[in-house]
Amino acid sequence: MKALVYKSTGSWYTVKDESGKMYNARIKGIFKIDDITSTNPVSVGDIVEMDMENEGENTSIITGIADRRNYINRQSPRGKHQHHIIAANLDQSMLVATLKEPRTSQGFIDRFLVASEMYHVPALIVFNKADLYKKKEMDKFERWKDIYAAAGYTVCLVSATEGTGVDDLKKLLENKTTLVSGHSGVGKSSLLNVVLPQLQLRTQDVSGWSGKGMHTTTFAEMYDLPFGGRLIDTPGMREFGLVDISKQELSHYFPEMRNRLQGCQFNNCMHLNEPGCAIKQAVIDGEISEDRYISYCTILDSIGEKTY
Ligand SMILES: Nc1nc2c(ncn2[C@@H]2O[C@H](COP(=O)(O)OP(=O)(O)O)[C@@H](O)[C@H]2O)c(=O)[nH]1
Ligand SMILES: [Mg+2]
Ligand SMILES: [Zn+2]
Numbered sequence: 001m002k003a004l005v006y007k008s009t010g011s012w013y014t015v016k017d018e019s020g021k022m023y024n025a026r027i028k029g030i031f032k033i034d035d036i037t038s039t040n041p042v043s044v045g046d047i048v049e050m051d052m053e054n055e056g057e058n059t060s061i062i063t064g065i066a067d068r069r070n071y072i073n074r075q076s077p078r079g080k081h082q083h084h085i086i087a088a089n090l091d092q093s094m095l096v097a098t099l100k101e102p103r104t105s106q107g108f109i110d111r112f113l114v115a116s117e118m119y120h121v122p123a124l125i126v127f128n129k130a131d132l133y134k135k136k137e138m139d140k141f142e143r144w145k146d147i148y149a150a151a152g153y154t155v156c157l158v159s160a161t162e163g164t165g166v167d168d169l170k171k172l173l174e175n176k177t178t179l180v181s182g183h184s185g186v187g188k189s190s191l192l193n194v195v196l197p198q199l200q201l202r203t204q205d206v207s208g209w210s211g212k213g214m215h216t217t218t219f220a221e222m223y224d225l226p227f228g229g230r231l232i233d234t235p236g237m238r239e240f241g242l243v244d245i246s247k248q249e250l251s252h253y254f255p256e257m258r259n260r261l262q263g264c265q266f267n268n269c270m271h272l273n274e275p276g277c278a279i280k281q282a283v284i285d286g287e288i289s290e291d292r293y294i295s296y297c298t299i300l301d302s303i304g305e306k307t308y
Pocket of ligand 3: 264265269270271272274276277278279280
């Protein structure tokens with residue numbers, strides 16, 4: 001029978017069958033999926049085939065995994081060519097960001113967006129703690145909202161503590177499977193508690209932001225939304241890495257650059273100092289945000305040359 005994986009704790013998986021019944025499942029034998037070497041063959045969001053093992057104890061054996069629509073991974077600490085799959089079959093990824101207490105940098109947001117593009121997962125940016133924003137932060141929010149909307153992303157403003165903007169956020173989450181990420185302290189757990197009232201995750205107190213050793217376990221877990229859809233929480237995951245990206249392809253992951261690349265004089269243009277560059281021209285003309293272009297240059301600089 002078919003089931004959906006809600007949680008993985010290493011060797012055991014929590015899965016739910018089509019009638020809504022939960023099981024503890026495990027793997028027997030070895031799976032090879034796609035061509036990637038993965039340290040965890042089954043991940044949250046996977047659709048698996050399973051056989052009952054013990055009816056009384058609700059245990060089952062996973063015997064197969066359906067092809068993934070997409071997945072998010074990160075490089076395993078065990079080595080460069082080993083990947084750890086965090087979640088599969090996502091409809092969107094949601095970045096929780098804040099302009100105050102703490103401040104999320106634009107560079108961090110742009111790296112997140114590049115990663116989402118690489119994984120072919122639409123991204124949603126949720127600015128939380130709106131109740132703390134004064135004119136300065138509201139101006140910044142409006143500016144950033146325009147920049148990201150122009151690049152094709154959805155942006156919203158919420159306050160988990162006061163509930164403002166939450167109805168709009170719920171509409172964006174409805175009937176979708178959404179991976180939640182963002183820095184520690186931005187209010188991910190608080191927001192999950194607002195949209196999943198039955199959940200009551202522990203939130204961190206303010207002094208906990210710089211707390212070392214917090215959230216050392218990083219098992220992703222999926223929750224059903226009461227209004228349809230699912231959220232995947234990834235405690236401890238600060239960002240998904242830009243695994244296997246090359247300098248040449250980076251501009252393809254900036255949507256506002258992607259559709260202008262044919263305009264560059266050289267087809268291997270990196271959009272730095274080359275003559276006849278359509279990207280730099282678009283920045284000069286104000287069609288591409290200067291901040292986004294700076295992020296592009298910064299990320300480009302951080303990518304090692306691909307060695308073949
Ligand atoms: N003022 C304000 N504080 C918030 C808001 N959302 C969360 N917080 C606080 O920010 C801190 C971190 O929240 P938490 O949900 O644990 O963040 P997480 O680390 O991303 O899961 C807690 O003290 C929350 O009470 C908000 O909308 N406004
Ligand atoms: Mg949390
Ligand atoms: Zn160019």
